[in-house]
Amino acid sequence: MRKEAADRPFFVASAALFVVLVFLAFAQRYYLGWLFRSPHLSLFLQVHGAIMSGWVLMFIVQTGLVETGHVRMHRKLGTVGAGWAALVVTIGTMATLHASIRELRAHTDIAPLQVTITGLELVEMLLFAGFVASAVWLRRRGDYHKRLMLLTLVCMLPSVLPRLPLGLFQSLLSILLAVYVALMLCIAIDTLRHRRLHPAFAFGGATYVLVMQLAFFGMQTPAWHGFLTRLLS
Template sequence: MATAIGAVERQARERRIFTGMAALVAVTVIGGFGSFALRGYVDVATVPWWVHVHALSLLAWTLLFLAQALLVAQRRTDLHRQLGWVGAGLACFLIPWGIATSILAVQMGRVPPFFPPGIFLVLGPLDMLAFGALTLAAILLRQRSDWHKRLILCGTIAMMEPAFGRILPMPLLGPWAGACATLMQLLYVGIAMRADAGLRGAVHPAYRWGLAVIAGRLLLVELLGRTAIVAGAAAALAAG
């Protein structure tokens, strides 16, 4: 009996942890982009329409991610599963659109001044691919809820670099700007890992995979983005 009560309490605590992480992600994304706009750094009238679509799709994912966590907390797993396929469809849109948005930004000279064009050219696509890989794994493992929810969380964190880029003082960080944003992503995964260890007595391997993918994305950005080939491709796009 005591064991059964302990299992129920652990499940309740786990639901609270994932709801809290989903809320933290939502506050970071919405707060980051919202505060950036409120500080006057966004001229909405001059922002291309495809950037608005990209931003709205990211917001939709963030809100859906939070809603899914709340549904599980309320034990509405039936609706959670139905909305899961909406999320899968949204992910299929997010990935190519996000990649195209990065390429168009380089082509139109909309690269932030603290990013070398080559770094920026690979940053967005690799963000989307990291998100896609972790989300696809989560979908394939949807019958194993312990893996599914942790991989979805890591996948969402994997594409939060733009949000942290609007919170951190990026121009002051110089060549370390991108790395600092990635470190914040790793910190969020670390928070979830710490909670996992406290709850389960060990960190679930899904978090190790998420951590490896996000860290590996940073390494690839630095290795590829500074090559002559990628820098030349970025220059060619900007020229024309």
């Protein structure tokens, strides 16, 4: 129990930082669009934004419930969270496929890049689903559960970083490297605090990096581009 309590500031801080990044990334286009007079979003994109935002909100609420000792409420809300995760995967997949369809049918210059991005985002959705499913399965093992849930935020980072102000992360490689740095930083902090590498981070982190590296090269091949182009055109 003492170890669980000692972990709380780390997970609360990680969740809070992610919330700040999400707000900064989508403030101008979504959260404060009315203030910046941004172009009106379609109903689908508004629903997409609401579902993704709902996951982030639920994550910070769940973290706060554990922090304040409301574990029973945390577990009850977890049932809703599992269903919400399914919505995240479904709407996320629809959104990335819709983006590729739009660019391919319009024959835009960025269509090839969008096809690559779509492949990477589909892989991220699979990883997200895998981490959530593993976290639910290991919900009785709090040390595993919370680390696997934190990895779901890592899966969402590639969609957040390129939308941050100043445009620091624009190339696929820079985005992927930044995500790896964030992942390794979380694992390093956790490992130093506990003086051991937790199996959830060891397996989950290695799986994420390996799968995303394979996807990074695989989704840029003519085979993938030809397949998705024929499928969506």
